[in-house]
Amino acid sequence: MALLETENLVKEFGGLVATDDVNLSIEEGERVSIIGPNGAGKSTLINLITRRLDPTSGDIRFKGESIVNRDPHEVVQMGVSKSFQTASIFSNLTVRENAEIAALASEHGSFGFKLLQHRDSLDEVHEVAADTLDAVGLLGQADRTASELPYGDKRRLEIGIALAAEPDLLLMDEPTAGMSPEETEATVDLVEEVKRELGLTFVLIEHDMEIVFSISDRIVVLNRGQIIAEGTPDEIRGNPAVQEAYLGGVEL
């Protein structure tokens, strides 16, 4: 059974069809990249999966269960985590608190953990937060206020928050957008490392073709809301329809 499936998924904004009959299937442990020209509907698709947007029609199933009637926080509880395109962090909290929030939210359900319990006694949460910060290389700066971090570190923290929720599926919306080449490289290494150690399933939206071709098991190409091709990096590289629509006929 696929971890995530969309079935005839359609999203219309007025007259514009942003997602057009998309049937997508992500297997457990897979790394899938979604690419496509600007306006192809990549972000809409992610927003539908995370339940930020309601689909016009069609179904989305996670672990075999339909999630179209769930709230965003419930979908996160089920194991779908998202890292944002911008550094969406809790700026005035410390780096450690940023990770702890995410760990708390996933460990203790969406609501109802103890109002009067002191945070010091939540050992598991501290452990998960520390492990996550270690994994993204921010443990040394755990007590700094998040807003003080350089941009690249903020993005790593952003990914860390997504990881601290201990997801089964991680959706990454352009994780390297706005990063310097060094930061990009470090982020790619981070993704590789997380994949190796946690065996996570990834869905990646990315513009940088080098990254896409190097880390994906499978690539899905969207154009005007439709899937026009999908396959291994090699298959996509040689696909004439993709070259025409997305790469503008340029040889890769």
Added chain:
Amino acid sequence: MSDEAATSDGALAQLAGIWKPRGNEARVMAGTAIVLALFPFVFSRMPVVSGFLQGYQSLATLILVWGIFALGFDLLLGYTGLLSFGHAAFWGGAAYAAGVFSQYVSGSPILMVLAGTTFAVLLAWFLGFLSLRRGGIYFAILTLAFAQMLFYMSSSPLAFITGGENGFTGVETAELFGIFALESELPLFPLEMLLGTWLYVFVAAIALLCIALGYRILNSPYGMVFRAIRENEQRAEFVGLNVWRYRLMSFIISGFFAGVAGSLFVIHGTYVPLSSLYWTASGEVVIMTVLGGTGSLFGPLIGAGIYLYVENIVSGFDTIGPFWHLILGVVFVVTIWVFPRGIWGFVRDVRDRVTGGDD
């Protein structure tokens, strides 16, 4: 020992464990207790100082009462980032509930506080459920509208209970534990000098409990979640937090504190003025909180103290007294101008500079 007994032992130990002071708590509470114990003496009886301050016992009590109200309000405004403009509903609502309770059921101060607080919590649950559908200015206006509805209701349709324009005059407070008349002074010499009346002891004990409770909430997962929601609502939703329910919880918690304070307000004044439900009461608690410093536990208490001091003492000065509203406005504007994070924010900055940021 059977498994069942072992489990219940474990549960008991856990329950006891929750109340064990952790981190700074014991120190902060001890410090607070000392300040609360010395406050009425310094404010109203200490030679020289009290002559300069011109404070009096009853005002010291009133400052604590409003301080509890502002403390709870700040949990909502300063931590969760929601500006309610209708907290008079819980303050005044609890005041009426406690007053009516004292006339018809029991005048025990403790039961009055329980009755008023229960009423405020239920009301906060209901109004929060309705108001929190919208954020920002809409939330502020909705809470204001609901509070004004209650004001209107008690001013005429419910006047047969509330006394309408005259306020509720039938408050009948009994002795604390059936022994201590609240207005009477403490028996032993140093205690009487220090604390004054039983009423102050009662209010200060509850204030200390409220501060301990507030401090614990801020150090519980909730405190962190509240701040996270204020910082970045969208992110909070996408780490799996049910933002709406946490906001409601935060609203109810602040309603709880407003309820405790409103009940004490009745016990202190043995009267419920209609104005306790008026929008100005909502405005006053906003001003106290912002003046003292949002996002802190003690700031709002200081804000309440300064506000009430100007309102009750400065207004009595022959020279500038008649202009006390103006003075309050100037104090507010200058404070916010010079210390954007309120008086407590300024105190904290100074302390950080002196101690090198060690908290």
